[in-house]
Amino acid sequence: MIVEATGLKKSYGATEVLTGVDLSVAEGSVLALLGPNGAGKTTTVRILTTLTRPDSGTATIAGYDVLREPARVRGVISLTGQFAAVDENQTGRENLVMVGRLMHLGRRTARRRTTELLEQFGLTDAMDRRVKTYSGGMRRKLDLAMSLIAHPQVIFLDEPTNGLDPASRSAMWDAIVELVRDGTTILLTTQYLEEADRLADRIVLLDQGRIVASGTADALKTQIGGERIELRFTDEVQLLKAAGVLSGVVDQLVLNVPSDGTAAHLHQVLDVLRDNGLTPERVSSHRPTLDDVFLALTA
Amino acid sequence: MSHQGVVAACSDAVTMIDRSVRLARRNVDTLFVSLLLPLLMMALFVYVFGGAINTGTEYVNYVVPGILLLTTGYGASSTAMVVADDMNSGMIDRLRSLPIHSFAVLTGHVVASVARNATSTAIVILASLAMGFRPEGGVVDWLAAIGLLLLYVVALSWLAAGLGVIAKSVESASTLSFFMLFLPYLSSAFVQPESMPSWLRPISEHQPITPVIETVRSLLIGTPMENNGRIALAWCCGLLLFSVVLATSLYRRRTNR
Numbered sequence: 001m002i003v004e005a006t007g008l009k010k011s012y013g014a015t016e017v018l019t020g021v022d023l024s025v026a027e028g029s030v031l032a033l034l035g036p037n038g039a040g041k042t043t044t045v046r047i048l049t050t051l052t053r054p055d056s057g058t059a060t061i062a063g064y065d066v067l068r069e070p071a072r073v074r075g076v077i078s079l080t081g082q083f084a085a086v087d088e089n090q091t092g093r094e095n096l097v098m099v100g101r102l103m104h105l106g107r108r109t110a111r112r113r114t115t116e117l118l119e120q121f122g123l124t125d126a127m128d129r130r131v132k133t134y135s136g137g138m139r140r141k142l143d144l145a146m147s148l149i150a151h152p153q154v155i156f157l158d159e160p161t162n163g164l165d166p167a168s169r170s171a172m173w174d175a176i177v178e179l180v181r182d183g184t185t186i187l188l189t190t191q192y193l194e195e196a197d198r199l200a201d202r203i204v205l206l207d208q209g210r211i212v213a214s215g216t217a218d219a220l221k222t223q224i225g226g227e228r229i230e231l232r233f234t235d236e237v238q239l240l241k242a243a244g245v246l247s248g249v250v251d252q253l254v255l256n257v258p259s260d261g262t263a264a265h266l267h268q269v270l271d272v273l274r275d276n277g278l279t280p281e282r283v284s285s286h287r288p289t290l291d292d293v294f295l296a297l298t299a
Numbered sequence: 300m301s302h303q304g305v306v307a308a309c310s311d312a313v314t315m316i317d318r319s320v321r322l323a324r325r326n327v328d329t330l331f332v333s334l335l336l337p338l339l340m341m342a343l344f345v346y347v348f349g350g351a352i353n354t355g356t357e358y359v360n361y362v363v364p365g366i367l368l369l370t371t372g373y374g375a376s377s378t379a380m381v382v383a384d385d386m387n388s389g390m391i392d393r394l395r396s397l398p399i400h401s402f403a404v405l406t407g408h409v410v411a412s413v414a415r416n417a418t419s420t421a422i423v424i425l426a427s428l429a430m431g432f433r434p435e436g437g438v439v440d441w442l443a444a445i446g447l448l449l450l451y452v453v454a455l456s457w458l459a460a461g462l463g464v465i466a467k468s469v470e471s472a473s474t475l476s477f478f479m480l481f482l483p484y485l486s487s488a489f490v491q492p493e494s495m496p497s498w499l500r501p502i503s504e505h506q507p508i509t510p511v512i513e514t515v516r517s518l519l520i521g522t523p524m525e526n527n528g529r530i531a532l533a534w535c536c537g538l539l540l541f542s543v544v545l546a547t548s549l550y551r552r553r554t555n556r
Contacts, residue, residue, distance in 0.1 A: 085388070
């Protein structure tokens with residue numbers, strides 16, 4: 001495990017922000033920390049990136065202890081925070097070269113990587129403009145590019161698309177997917193279920209400083225169960241008749257039949273309907289969304 | 300620290316100095332204010348108040364050393380604001396998550412501050428010559444005066460950096476550094492302490508700015524030096540030591556939460 005954390009606790013005054021968080025991320029995988037505002041996502045990231053000391057608990061990144069070897073940890077990670085960490089009064093190029101130099105790349109390597117990343121993120125045209133003239137999406141891209149300059153082993157993305165318009169968000173997702181393809185390990189935080197569902201191999205659901213669930217998106221959806229077959233009828237007579245022969249919950253003209261999601265069960269349901277001369281207008285299979293999971297587990 | 304560590308730390312410091320100087324050059328407002336205000340104050344004192352103040356010498360000669368210290372005060376307080384701005388931006392988290400020595404960030408700001416202050420001080424000196432300032436000091440006196448002012452500016456810049464580190468916002472940095480702007484008025488900068496009420500005189504005579512001003516005065520316009528040179532040096536070195544320790548430990552504390 002390239003990221004390992006055990007029993008992380010952190011309080012600010014009387015407010016417990018983290019109440020014992022365990023995490024592990026496999027090399028080359030993407031973990032999403034999903035949770036509402038104030039769940040402790042940013043605090044977790046700050047601890048793992050050596051910016052905040054936990055009150056108790058331990059964490060290692062690529063084998064380095066975040067408390068005892070912070071400098072080594074900083075050498076293998078990069079952090080892209082919630083607010084674009086860029087110098088407004090430097091140009092995009094100057095920002096990139098500066099971070100490259102601070103990551104102790106040679107002057108020439110820093111310049112070469114800068115050119116590559118400007119190209120990769122479509123910022124070449126804007127590279128000699130001061131960042132204060134950039135749009136929000138461009139800043140985030142520059143921010144991410146700055147994170148990548150020294151090929152970090154683990155990338156931390158704290159709400160990478162927070163506050164972006166849909167087009168910029170989609171561009172950001174593409175950039176992240178690209179990184180994943182290159183085999184970079186990513187730990188990202190998000191409030192958007194769609195984002196976690198789309199980008200992450202594993203999701204950890206955080207609420208009020210503790211982990212309430214974790215697993216793949218599919219596993220989480222299965223965990224709260226509730227897969228069902230929706231049968232929509234055109235009239236109430238048919239609906240009530242169907243409700244008489246199949247156990248389910250009626251919701252307006254829809255009969256929701258609990259299901260295990262197998263084809264055999266769907267067959268069985270359709271057979272029962274046919275044997276009773278019933279023809280629903282529509283049949284659909286419904287799996288819970290991450291929204292359902294989220295609400296069920298954090299409510 | 301290993302040899303490689305030292306090289307890396309120096310390289311970090313150079314990169315950060317490069318950054319801070321570039322940002323300072325582009326921050327036209329700050330540059331303008333830290334230059335314009337002292338010039339206006341000098342004009343005000345020389346042409347408006349000066350005629351009514353008796354210092355036993357040509358007033359412009361009396362007041363210029365004080366104006367120079369006032370200039371550094373303005374420069375330093377803008378440094379506190381620049382540092383506070385940095386500390387409260389997302390940038391500081393990025394800088395901290397990089398494998399660099401914490402000293403490098405503040406060093407960058409302090410060097411930029413000294414460079415900005417040196418520029419504005421030089422311009423104020425040129426302007427004062429145009430307003431009739433007629434120093435008598437020779438080359439050695441000038442070098443000594445410039446050296447002392449530089450030492451004072453470095454010390455004050457570190458102090459300002461420390462204030463910037465603890466300030467929660469740019470506004471509070473400006474408030475915290477108010478005393479830097481105010482202290483020169485309670486010194487021998489504009490009037491002789493002898494003319495102050497008896498309760499204020501000791502404050503005026505024993506605060507750090509008065510001996511620095513008196514030393515510069517003595518070097519440039521030939522007033523008696525007495526013990527001022529030594530006292531000024533002691534104040535500057537003490538302030539420098541105190542400020543460096545203060546600023547770096549505050550920085551560590553602020554960035555280790």
